[in-house]
Amino acid sequence: MIPVLFFVSLIIFVLINVIPGDPARVLLGEEATPEALATLRHVLGTDRPLPVQYARWIGGMVEGNFGKSFKDNTPVLPTLLQKIPVTAELTVLALCIAWLIAIPAGIVAAWRQRTLTDYGASAAALIGLSVPNFWLGIMAIYLFAVHLHWLPASGWVPLTEDASRNLRAMVMPACVLGLVLAAVVMRQLRSSMIEVLSADFVRTAKAKGLGGRVVLIRHTLRNAVIPVITVMGIQMGTLLGGAVITETIFAVPGLGQLAVNSIYNRDSPMLEGVVMFSALSILLVNLLVDIVYSLIDPRIKLSEELS
Amino acid sequence: MSLAIRGAVGGGDAARVSHRGLGYLLRRYAQNRLAAIGLVVFVAIVLTAVFAPWLAPYSPIKTDFAAYLRPPGGAHVLGTDELGRDVLSRLIYGTRASLEAGVISVGLAIAVGLPLGLAAGYYRGFIGDVLMRFTDAMLAFPPLILALAVAAVLGPGLAKAMIAIAVVLTPVFMRITRAQVLQQRAREYIEAVRALGAWDRRIIWRHLLPNSMAPIVVQGSLNIAGAIITEATLSFLGLGTQPPTPSWGSMLNGAQQYLTQAPWLALWPGAAIALTVFAVNVAGDGLREIWDPGRADFSGAPRDAASPLSQVPLRRYHLSERAAASAGAVPEARGWCLRGSTASG
Numbered sequence: 001m002i003p004v005l006f007f008v009s010l011i012i013f014v015l016i017n018v019i020p021g022d023p024a025r026v027l028l029g030e031e032a033t034p035e036a037l038a039t040l041r042h043v044l045g046t047d048r049p050l051p052v053q054y055a056r057w058i059g060g061m062v063e064g065n066f067g068k069s070f071k072d073n074t075p076v077l078p079t080l081l082q083k084i085p086v087t088a089e090l091t092v093l094a095l096c097i098a099w100l101i102a103i104p105a106g107i108v109a110a111w112r113q114r115t116l117t118d119y120g121a122s123a124a125a126l127i128g129l130s131v132p133n134f135w136l137g138i139m140a141i142y143l144f145a146v147h148l149h150w151l152p153a154s155g156w157v158p159l160t161e162d163a164s165r166n167l168r169a170m171v172m173p174a175c176v177l178g179l180v181l182a183a184v185v186m187r188q189l190r191s192s193m194i195e196v197l198s199a200d201f202v203r204t205a206k207a208k209g210l211g212g213r214v215v216l217i218r219h220t221l222r223n224a225v226i227p228v229i230t231v232m233g234i235q236m237g238t239l240l241g242g243a244v245i246t247e248t249i250f251a252v253p254g255l256g257q258l259a260v261n262s263i264y265n266r267d268s269p270m271l272e273g274v275v276m277f278s279a280l281s282i283l284l285v286n287l288l289v290d291i292v293y294s295l296i297d298p299r300i301k302l303s304e305e306l307s
Numbered sequence: 308m309s310l311a312i313r314g315a316v317g318g319g320d321a322a323r324v325s326h327r328g329l330g331y332l333l334r335r336y337a338q339n340r341l342a343a344i345g346l347v348v349f350v351a352i353v354l355t356a357v358f359a360p361w362l363a364p365y366s367p368i369k370t371d372f373a374a375y376l377r378p379p380g381g382a383h384v385l386g387t388d389e390l391g392r393d394v395l396s397r398l399i400y401g402t403r404a405s406l407e408a409g410v411i412s413v414g415l416a417i418a419v420g421l422p423l424g425l426a427a428g429y430y431r432g433f434i435g436d437v438l439m440r441f442t443d444a445m446l447a448f449p450p451l452i453l454a455l456a457v458a459a460v461l462g463p464g465l466a467k468a469m470i471a472i473a474v475v476l477t478p479v480f481m482r483i484t485r486a487q488v489l490q491q492r493a494r495e496y497i498e499a500v501r502a503l504g505a506w507d508r509r510i511i512w513r514h515l516l517p518n519s520m521a522p523i524v525v526q527g528s529l530n531i532a533g534a535i536i537t538e539a540t541l542s543f544l545g546l547g548t549q550p551p552t553p554s555w556g557s558m559l560n561g562a563q564q565y566l567t568q569a570p571w572l573a574l575w576p577g578a579a580i581a582l583t584v585f586a587v588n589v590a591g592d593g594l595r596e597i598w599d600p601g602r603a604d605f606s607g608a609p610r611d612a613a614s615p616l617s618q619v620p621l622r623r624y625h626l627s628e629r630a631a632a633s634a635g636a637v638p639e640a641r642g643w644c645l646r647g648s649t650a651s652g
Contacts, residue, residue, distance in 0.1 A: 007444030015460055130585035132536045134543050134556075135577030138563055142570050241451025245540060249563075259452060260544060263459040275456050279447045 001283055008279045009061075013054050016268045022046070023070055026266045044070070061276070067269035071262075076273040079258070084277070087254035089159060090173055090246070091239050095232075097178030098185055105182075106189030110224075111216060113194060121186065128183030133242050137176045137249040144172060154251035173246040180242065181235055188231045192224040199223075226297060233289035240278050335597055342593020348586035356402040365393035367400040368551040376569045386571050389561060397553035398575055404465055404554035405583060408538030408547070409531040412469040416476035417527055423477075424484025425511050425519075429492065439485070442478035450475045454537055458546040465538075465554070468547040472534050483526055487519030521598040528591035532584045539580050555580050 024040040025032065032040075041047040045056060060067060066076035109121040145153035156169045196202060197220055205215045244256035251257070255274055262270035337343045355362060364384070371391035379386040385394040427438040445453070457471035491497060492515060500514055541547035542556025550557060555576035562572035 003440050004443045004447060007440050008447055011441075011444055011448075012456075015456060126588060127581070127585065130532070130588055131581045132539055132577060132584070134540060135559060135573070135580065138559060138566065138573045139577065142566050142573065146567050146570070237449035238451075240449035244451055244455065245543075248544065259455060263455060263546070266459075271456060271459065275448065275452055278449050278452050279444075282447050282449065 001287065004283060005280070008283075009058060009276065010054075012272050012275050012279075013057060016272055017050060017053060023266065023268060027070055057272075066273040066276075069262075069267050069270045071265045071267045071270070076269050079270065080255070080273050080277055083253065083255045083258050085159075086156075086252060087240070087243050087247070087256060090170060090177065090243055090252060090254060093170055093174035094177035094181060094239060094242075097174055098181035101178070101182040102185035102189060106186045106193060106228075107216065107221065109186070109190045110193030110197060113197075118190075122190065125183040125186045125190075128179055129187075131180075133176055133180055134245045134249060136179065137172070137246055140172050140176055141249070156250070156252045169250070169252070173250040173252055176249075177239065177242045177246045181239060184231060184235055184238075185228060189224060189228045192227045193220055196220045196224045222296070226293065229289055229292055229296070233286050236282050236285040237278075240282070332597065336593055339593045339596055341589045342596070345586045345589030345591075345593065348582065349590050352402055352583055352586065353406060355399055356406050359400045359403060363393075363396035363399045365396040367392065367396045367553045376565065376572075378569070379571050385575055386569070388558070388572055389565055389569075394558075394572065394575055397558060398555070398579055401553045401555045401558060401576065401579065402583075404542070404548045404552065405535050405538060405580065408465065408469050408472065409535040409587070412472035412534045412538070413476060413527050413530050415469065415473035416530070417480050417523065419473070420477040420480030421484050421516075421523065424481040425488055425515065427481060428485035428488025429507070429511055429515065435485075438481065442481050445475075445478035446482070448475075450533075451537065451540065454541065455544070455546065458541050463546050463549055465542075465548045465552070468538055468541045471541070472537050475537075476530055476534065479526070479530065480523060483523055484519060487522060488515050491515050491518050525591065525595045525598055528594050529588065532587040532591065535580065535584055535587065 022037075022041075023044060023046060024037050028036055028040060038047070045053060048056070057067065064077060066080065068075055069079065105121045105125075109118040112118050141153045144151045151172055152169055153172075154169070155165070157165050159166045202215060202219055205219045206212075210219075240256070243254060244259055246252070247254045247256035248260050255278065259271065259274045261267075262274065336346070369392065371387070374383065374387045374391040376389060377383050377387040377391075379394075383393050383395065385398065387393055388397070423438060427435040448456075454468075454471045454475045457474050458468055461467035461470060497510060497514060500510055505514075538547050539554070539556030539559070542554045543560045545557075545560065548554035548557055558576040559573060562569070562576070565572055
């Protein structure tokens with residue numbers, strides 16, 4: 001994981017710093033005097049050689065100093081730490097919604113394979129995969145906020161301040177974010193359930209007279225769930241990317257909105273911080289997925305190289 | 308396509324199969340009704356993009372303030388937007404940005420990722436390791452956030468958005484190609500070719516590449532769908548196609564502000580994206596089913612293990628060694644590979 005992190009940081013740094021564009025000029029505008037530019041470059045540290053800048057950036061991060069925002073000169077880390085719980089709440093809610101929909105739907109679709117139920121669920125999943133989530137968000141706002149007045153289109157408040165208002169503001173973003181994931185998980189669960197259902201040990205279990213539900217849950221689901229967890233690990237990135245969209249549309253002040261705003265403000269240190277953090281969280285989720293594997297299936301010790 | 312068909316030729320009846328090649332593939336493809344519908348819809352969308360000037364009733368960029376925010380019906384079938392532009396015409400021209408983004412960014416990603424993946428798979432050791440750690444790192448980013456960051460660095464514009472999407476997709480193709488090469492290079496036919504004295508370059512381009520191509524094509528077709536959504540997303544956030552050029556994503560961006568007065572503005576572009584992505588998804592699923600029957604997934608078409616194509620050593624980009632075994636012992640493509648190298652060697 002450490003070498004990957006090193007490459008991650010290098011990619012972010014190269015991406016944001018080596019490509020032309022002078023943050024001092026962006027901050028001061030076109031009419032800035034050369035002296036003012038030089039002073040600001042010195043203050044920002046952008047007049048040093050790139051390797052020095054990189055070393056300072058990495059060194060700072062190790063000490064917990066992610067640099068200061070170009071926009072208002074506040075430190076990056078406290079802002080990040082303030083936004084992380086918001087996005088965490090959103091993604092956890094979205095995950096719960098995705099599971100609530102996908103697990104029953106996937107099991108039923110596999111169990112009743114090639115029936116109307118299966119085709120309906122599979123078609124719904126395919127449509128779910130094809131609908132862009134920002135459109136889903138806009139349509140949800142129109143239907144539930146503008147038309148029916150059931151839910152607020154925005155107006156997020158911190159969970160600690162007013163939990164019910166917070167949840168009401170989170171319902172739509174979490175559903176929009178969760179639905180796409182539900183489609184992915186449902187499809188994966190369905191196809192791995194079907195594969196396991198045709199395995200010999202399932203036939204044996206049925207032959208020795210176990211009830212349908214026991215076979216389905218204890219024998220089949222347990223064996224079918226590994227690829228689903230893999231997909232969940234992979235989808236973590238999609239989830240964070242989706243958070244960018246949903247937070248922007250529903251005005252939820254999380255990491256995604258911070259990313260978009262720092263792009264609009266050309267605030268590189270902030271953007272670096274957000275991107276670095278999101279990559280870090282994905283690596284951690286994948287580590288977690290590896291651990292969960294070995295808990296579910298004791299046969300798995302190492303992740304296969306080829307996959 | 309022709310490469311795949313050549314690869315598909317088993318030991319003996321080479322001439323016959325390659326003779327009926329494309330038609331056979333198409334017929335088999337058409338058996339999957341959903342995939343066939345997807346392909347037809349996709350072709351229709353491509354034709355719409357090509358013939359946009361003839362299909363669109365109005366100019367997509369000409370403003371007409373007298374016809375501001377007209378609801379659907381009358382002279383403007385799908386209504387007009389906040390600048391009085393005809394929504395249908397903008398929708399028709401918008402197919403261009405979406406299709407260009409989908410096809411070109413995936414093409415670019417394959418053009419870069421494929422050679423790097425071949426290199427990383429064939430020349431293991433230091434270079435391969437570095438390349439793979441690099442893709443690990445690239446894949447550790449949330450795709451959309453990486454695309455946003457790249458697009459932000461490059462600046463707004465459709466071409467730059469396409470580059471941003473290609474950057475995100477490149478490591479995906481590197482991984483798949485490398486996994487394929489690792490699998491193929493251990494096969495006997497590669498050993499045989501090498502024993503015949505073929506050079507690395509020839510082994511890589513004439514043998515490893517054609518035999519690794521199918522999963523890359525399948526993955527590419529499915530990634531076109533993702534690339535179309537990503538372009539729309541970038542345009543929606545103001546980083547993709549720039550006004551006044553119509554694109555579905557930026558149309559939705561504009562529509563958001565007029566949601567209470569003119570909800571139809573938000574309806575059509577999103578439906579267009581969904582339809583296009585749906586068509587690409589099912590068409591890609593159909594391709595996968597032909598080449599990768601072990602993972603056949605969606606659609607009602609039965610698994611057809613007896614089909615000659617399912618026994619081709621062209622499938623499995625997933626980890627389904629078991630599916631390989633169940634599809635019957637895979638007859639190697641030794642025949643044509645050796646023939647190929649002796650014929651010209």
